[in-house]
Amino acid sequence: MFPEDFLTPRLRARRMSQAHLPFITEMHANADLMESMGGTRDAAASRRYVAQNITHWTEYGYGMYVLEDRETGLPAGRAGLKVSTSGGRNGIELAYALHPGCWGKGFAPEISRALIALGFRLLPVEVLAAVALRSNAASRRVLEKVGLRYVGTTNDTPEPKVRYEIRRAEWRKLEGV
Numbered sequence: 001m002f003p004e005d006f007l008t009p010r011l012r013a014r015r016m017s018q019a020h021l022p023f024i025t026e027m028h029a030n031a032d033l034m035e036s037m038g039g040t041r042d043a044a045a046s047r048r049y050v051a052q053n054i055t056h057w058t059e060y061g062y063g064m065y066v067l068e069d070r071e072t073g074l075p076a077g078r079a080g081l082k083v084s085t086s087g088g089r090n091g092i093e094l095a096y097a098l099h100p101g102c103w104g105k106g107f108a109p110e111i112s113r114a115l116i117a118l119g120f121r122l123l124p125v126e127v128l129a130a131v132a133l134r135s136n137a138a139s140r141r142v143l144e145k146v147g148l149r150y151v152g153t154t155n156d157t158p159e160p161k162v163r164y165e166i167r168r169a170e171w172r173k174l175e176g177v
Helices: 020-029 031-038 044-058 107-123 135-144 170-177
Strands: 005-007 011-015 064-069 075-084 091-100 127-133 150-155 161-167
Touching: 020 031, 020 044, 020 064, 020 075, 031 091, 031 127, 044 064, 044 075, 064 107, 064 150, 075 107, 075 127, 091 107, 107 127, 107 170, 127 135, 135 150, 135 161, 161 170
Parallel strands: 091 127
Antiparallel strands: 005 011, 011 064, 064 075, 075 091, 127 161, 150 161
């Protein structure tokens, strides 16, 4: 259903696979990056993460991609759509994490817009969601910039997350569809 890989103007997105484990492990060990996602993860947790995402692709036909900067050819991060029960709600969630060397380049809104478009074009859903730590102002700005609106907070501990959503009708207006 979803493409194995696709391009945005500045990124190449490739379906997450076992071959991406070294990069994911490096990302998960980066304290600056993982501060906004609950802390660093060890190699075993990274292996589980990759395995879970490979399984997600098999079960649902979509999932996480590993991103590459098309100009440099270097890994830039990961992003995708996933089934989630975040905040006690079932739904499809937009998720992304960029390597700190790629922060501030506009990659997060670029990949988010592409994934939202794929989600509404290829999935029979009326809403796509996303969450961010309340303290992650940069991620919250990205979500608002691409059209998601704040709808509440979760009861997650130790820090609650803020929940955002975009409805198909809202996306159509933004895209002029």
